[in-house]
Amino acid sequence: MRIPMIAGNWKMNTTVAEAVALVKEMRPELDRIDNVDKVICPPFVSLAALRELLEGSSVKLGAQNLYFEEKGAYTGEISPLMLAELCQLVIIGHSERRQYFNETVELADKKVQAALKAGLKPILCIGETPRENDAGKTEEVLTRQLSLTSKQAYHTGLVLAYEPIWAIGTGKAATGQQANQTIGFIRRHILKQYGKEIAQSVRILYGGSVTADNIAEFIKQPEIDGALVGGASLKTSQFLGIVKQTSEIKRVK
């Protein structure tokens, strides 16, 4: 059984004070919901304050990025060792990083390896651009984005997030069926690469304009194990609605 996961990617939003206020508001309700891994990924600068606030809570913290070196002369970067003191997970290879900061498949993989070495669970994001989607290249793109991910990485608990770029921040989500089909493809690809055990245990999330109003459509699909949520994760009622529905729909009867 794969435990569902809902991760909120706050992106470059919230000051420390705003982040603290938001978590104070969400925490009590989130703690009442079981059967879901609940993750909040605030900006780096809020991790320390939120870690303290989430002491004893079932809500986990994640970072949104890291650098692959442990320490040294890399002005402005944050290392896996620094993060390992503050959080449990880290988003890697988000399409915004690939698009705006020229992150490559090779760089994303170095970051995955560095995260795992430091004991952080990576949430590796993959997804195609609208142009690649129109050209029927989705499967080719996803295959390339997964080409360096090792069996060991899956084995250690790497989580995948399929985020079609045309659905991010656009309000134009994929349909549940579309997302299920593509995530099914990803799982079959991993099956061919690394066998049944890995393919059946890896959690694959959907991301892109997920809200409390459409989460049910995704979460009821058999291949989809949860969601990586952007905009809606910054609104308490939306995020709680997403987590609650996921817990109920994925509950084994």
Ligand code: 13P
């Ligand atoms: P939105 O939910 O705002 O579309 O963002 C999705 C995303 O990029 C999560 O990582």
